[in-house]
Amino acid sequence: MLEKEKEALARRIAGEITLSSDPGKTMRKWREIFGVSQTELAEHLGVSSSVISDYEGGRRKSPGAGTIKKFVEALLKIDEARGGNVIRAFSRTIDVELPTSAILDIREFAVPITVEELIEAVKGEVVACEEAVNRVIYGYTVVDSIQAILEMSSEEFLKLYGWTTERALVFTKVSTGRSPMVAVRVQGLKPAVIVLHGVKKLDELAVKLAQRERIPLIVSRIEGEPELINSLRKLAERTEKEV
Numbered sequence: 001m002l003e004k005e006k007e008a009l010a011r012r013i014a015g016e017i018t019l020s021s022d023p024g025k026t027m028r029k030w031r032e033i034f035g036v037s038q039t040e041l042a043e044h045l046g047v048s049s050s051v052i053s054d055y056e057g058g059r060r061k062s063p064g065a066g067t068i069k070k071f072v073e074a075l076l077k078i079d080e081a082r083g084g085n086v087i088r089a090f091s092r093t094i095d096v097e098l099p100t101s102a103i104l105d106i107r108e109f110a111v112p113i114t115v116e117e118l119i120e121a122v123k124g125e126v127v128a129c130e131e132a133v134n135r136v137i138y139g140y141t142v143v144d145s146i147q148a149i150l151e152m153s154s155e156e157f158l159k160l161y162g163w164t165t166e167r168a169l170v171f172t173k174v175s176t177g178r179s180p181m182v183a184v185r186v187q188g189l190k191p192a193v194i195v196l197h198g199v200k201k202l203d204e205l206a207v208k209l210a211q212r213e214r215i216p217l218i219v220s221r222i223e224g225e226p227e228l229i230n231s232l233r234k235l236a237e238r239t240e241k242e243v
Helices: 003-019 023-033 038-045 049-056 065-081 085-091 115-122 145-151 154-161 178-187 204-213 225-242
Strands: 103-114 124-128 136-144 168-172 193-197 217-220
Touching (some): 003 065, 023 103, 038 065, 065 085, 115 168, 115 193, 115 225, 136 154, 154 178
Parallel strands (some): 136 168, 168 193, 193 217
């Protein structure tokens, strides 16, 4: 199953951990992207969960090549047992960075950030599910909402999620916010947070759909699209410096 993509993903994970100035933090990032608990990972590795915790917290010396190999293999094996969702997500982004013209930018963070940090970066106002903004996200995708409606098929819409759904979908050229929220609801996969840019008059249905799906909905007040993308890229670059 997707052997080429699995091997490429394994190399990516191992490389990031090896080159990281904080390998434990990078290990935690990937464990969380795969949605694996410390206990489950420890069982697959045949160690106690405290060992995983010590690595992630920097209380153990940097893992050697053998430990990293076993760590990566365990994550991939667990993902395959669950249906290979993360591996398939990686396969959608392996060949080209921007698989459709509707995607203006797509990035994965080197370390997870909080939704509060995202709100600050986009000069955002939370209009739905403010109680859920304490979660963390692992990336973002900026989408031209008009191009998405005109061009994207259901299969292409899945490419918005990059490697993980625990990300922000940022829709530009939005007038009311209804269309992006309807599209997200119909597709089934849910992002961790949705940002709307260019809103002239927010539709009440958009807010109600966000509340029903329990997705924090944010309206960005940054003036222009280039400024929005630049601010998000700076946020991604900052996470790279933290690794």
